[in-house]
Amino acid sequence: MVKEPLGGPRVAERLQVLVIDDDATDRMAIRRHLLSAALNSDVHEADTGAAGIALLRERRFDCVFVDYRLPDMEGTSLLQVFYDIANDQMPAPFVMLTGQGGEEVMAEALRWGAHDYIVKDHITGPSVLIALSKAREIFDLKRARHSAEDKLRQAQKMDAVGQLTSGIAHDFNNLLTVILGNTRMMRRRLAEIPPAQGMAIAPKVDAVESAAQRGADLVRHLMVFSRQQELKSATVDIGAALAHTVTLLERTLGKGINLVLTAEQGMRPVHVDATLLENAVINVSVNARDAMPQGGTLTISARPVVFNDISHVLISIADTGTGMPEHVRERIFEPFFTTKPAGEGTGLGLAMVYGFIRQTGGHIEVDSEAGRGTTFRIYLPQAREPLTNKEVNHAT
Numbered sequence: 579m580v581k582e583p584l585g586g587p588r589v590a591e592r593l594q595v596l597v598i599d600d601d602a603t604d605r606m607a608i609r610r611h612l613l614s615a616a617l618n619s620d621v622h623e624a625d626t627g628a629a630g631i632a633l634l635r636e637r638r639f640d641c642v643f644v645d646y647r648l649p650d651m652e653g654t655s656l657l658q659v660f661y662d663i664a665n666d667q668m669p670a671p672f673v674m675l676t677g678q679g680g681e682e683v684m685a686e687a688l689r690w691g692a693h694d695y696i697v698k699d700h701i702t703g704p705s706v707l708i709a710l711s712k713a714r715e716i717f718d719l720k721r722a723r724h725s726a727e728d729k730l731r732q733a734q735k736m737d738a739v740g741q742l743t744s745g746i747a748h749d750f751n752n753l754l755t756v757i758l759g760n761t762r763m764m765r766r767r768l769a770e771i772p773p774a775q776g777m778a779i780a781p782k783v784d785a786v787e788s789a790a791q792r793g794a795d796l797v798r799h800l801m802v803f804s805r806q807q808e809l810k811s812a813t814v815d816i817g818a819a820l821a822h823t824v825t826l827l828e829r830t831l832g833k834g835i836n837l838v839l840t841a842e843q844g845m846r847p848v849h850v851d852a853t854l855l856e857n858a859v860i861n862v863s864v865n866a867r868d869a870m871p872q873g874g875t876l877t878i879s880a881r882p883v884v885f886n887d888i889s890h891v892l893i894s895i896a897d898t899g900t901g902m903p904e905h906v907r908e909r910i911f912e913p914f915f916t917t918k919p920a921g922e923g924t925g926l927g928l929a930m931v932y933g934f935i936r937q938t939g940g941h942i943e944v945d946s947e948a949g950r951g952t953t954f955r956i957y958l959p960q961a962r963e964p965l966t967n968k969e970v971n972h973a974t
């Protein structure tokens with residue numbers, strides 16, 4: 579994930595290299611070759627596997643050279659330990675340093691997740707630099723593939739959950755319609771008999787009805803998530819719609835939260851269900867409020883962008899709250915996923931937002947890190963005609 583750092587563009591970062599080898603001559607050689615290549619790098623050294631692992635736990639490296647035979651462990655075991663620590667996320671590019679003629683060793687090193695190797699007798703300037711860049715390249719390729727696979731898995735999971743939810747919501751909706759229809763009939767009957775006679779039964783009918791009504795609300799949320807809700811789409815001026823939503827939010831969010839709205843004027847309209855859109859923005863904003871218990875700033879902005887070659891309006895909703903760790907961020911759109919205490923969160927807010935945006939032909943993404951706030955970005959395809967030309971189009 580590439581991110582613009584807060585304080586403007588970052589100064590070119592120095593390459594962080596770690597050499598784990600008990601042989602001081604090898605460590606020196608690698609250091610010397612990197613420095614003489616005028617690579618802007620910091621070279622860290624460890625002379626045992628344990629010391630190397632300690633450093634690897636501490637910080638991120640751009641490349642790690644590991645001796646195959648360390649005094650306290652084999653290089654492959656070190657790789658294994660580190661892949662375990664990193665939880666199967668590929669932690670860094672690894673170059674294995676192997677003895678002469680050990681082709682089996684090299685193959686084994688690659689199998690254990692090294693990205694390249696150097697035969698120890700050939701620690702020369704070119705071999706170090708080639709191994710370094712090759713390992714980094716392979717590492718980047720593998721990481722890109724991992725993240726594409728992750729995305730696919732995530733999309734498949736959401737589809738499966740969507741299908742399941744859709745079936746359940748549909749059947750429940752039918753059942754609740756029967757229950758609510760019958761409570762209505764019972765009410766009508768109660769109105770026809772003397773109140774004294776109905777007294778015992780009336781509160782029970784009320785209880786059934788309000789429970790069924792709550793169930794129906796829940797089912798409606800699920801239907802929005804599984805894209806079965808009928809959309810009442812109209813041509814909507816996003817700037818005006820957001821301005822209206824913000825007036826509602828000002829009351830909901832409370833004093834501690836500084837609400838900023840910046841919407842570009844004269845954007846082409848969007849074909850969208852205005853009520854559901856307002857609902858979506860409120861849902862995301864209320865989550866933002868919950869993430870800023872000490873107060874903070876909520877910035878809602880809208881501007882035109884080109885996304886997947888199509889003109890969209892981008893609505894972004896950014897907070898300065900707690901942010902989310904990755905294991906939370908991955909799951910926020912799943913129905914019933916919540917980190918809030920029982921009774922406070924249903925876990926349906928973002929599931930609804932997700933379903934609605936997808937049904938509208940839009941796209942939603944989130945950018946968040948623990949301790950660094952959260953930004954939701956909602957892309958909605960723009961209608962073809964500009965708002966101001968509407969009458970002209972109708973006339974022709």
Ligand SMILES: Nc1ncnc2c1ncn2[C@@H]1O[C@H](COP(=O)(O)OP(=O)(O)O)[C@@H](O)[C@H]1O
Pocket residue numbers: 861865866869897899900901902906910915916917918922923924925926927928929952
């Ligand atoms: N702006 C945010 N900052 C931090 N965490 C968030 C934010 N928005 C959503 N989340 C996380 O996503 C979860 C799911 O959100 P949602 O679907 O609205 O359900 P709920 O609000 O009922 O928990 C929340 O419980 C929270 O952990």
Ligand SMILES: [Mg+2]
Pocket residue numbers: 861864865923925927928
């Ligand atoms: Mg919520």
